[in-house]
Amino acid sequence: MQNDDWPTRSWKTTPPEAMDSTVLAQIDRYVEDAFPTLLSLLIVRHGSLFYEHYYQGCHAGDSINVKSVTKSIVSALVGIALDKRYLTSLDQQLAEFFPQDFPVDSDPRKQEITLKHLLTLRSGLSWAEHSAESLPALFSSPNWVQHALSLPLLHDPGKVFAYSTLDAHLLSAVLSKVSGMSTLEFANRHLFGPLGNKATVWASDPQEYQIGGNVPVYVIDDIASWIKRQ
DSSP: OOOTTSSSSOOEEOOGGGSOHHHHHHHHHHHHHHOTTOOEEEEEETTEEEEEEEOTTOOTTOOOOOTTHHHHHHHHHHHHHHHTTSOOOTTOBHHHHOGGGSOTTOOGGGGGOBHHHHHTTOOOBOOOTTSSSHHHHHHTOSOHHHHHHHSOBOSOTTSOOOOOHHHHHHHHHHHHHHHSSOHHHHHIIIIIGGGTOOEEEEOBOTTOOBOOSSSOEEEOSOHHHHHHTO
């Protein structure tokens, strides 16, 4: 379905008065009580932006650490890569892209890890997101892909869900490998750019693969502030 209002060079805006004033008056108090760490709130109704507010000292043009939203961004980029034929199928195996990074004595089941397993966080690789070991060991490794593939395989790929920055990072590495550009460049060209947006800083591993999991994408131009400049 085509929406004629967006994406375009701007969103339509509606004065806040178009909404029940008693509801609007309660928003900031509700945010303070229920979402004390919220940084911004933009409300779009019937295709028009009618409420925009920032909290915790933030402003429209600030760079924000979006944490695990990065996983969703990477997932969207995988879909774009499929559409543009950089990838042929979610059933492609990780071994197709990084055959040299599998240990010689590796569990042969690791060869069965597919893009779909990584997208659904079901690689089976040993990972505990909130432990004191998994993330620090990954971040201190000189080669994150090799580190990932050296981990024990606890479950057959596709069988058990485990929330995993590791799986998401492997997807980012695949995107860079197949596109011949960084995940940052790929995202700006095919996702952020068409939205009238851009990312300027995205942390990367020692091989310069952008971090696919819970380390930030910094987007400096949010859509609302971009609209104001048009």
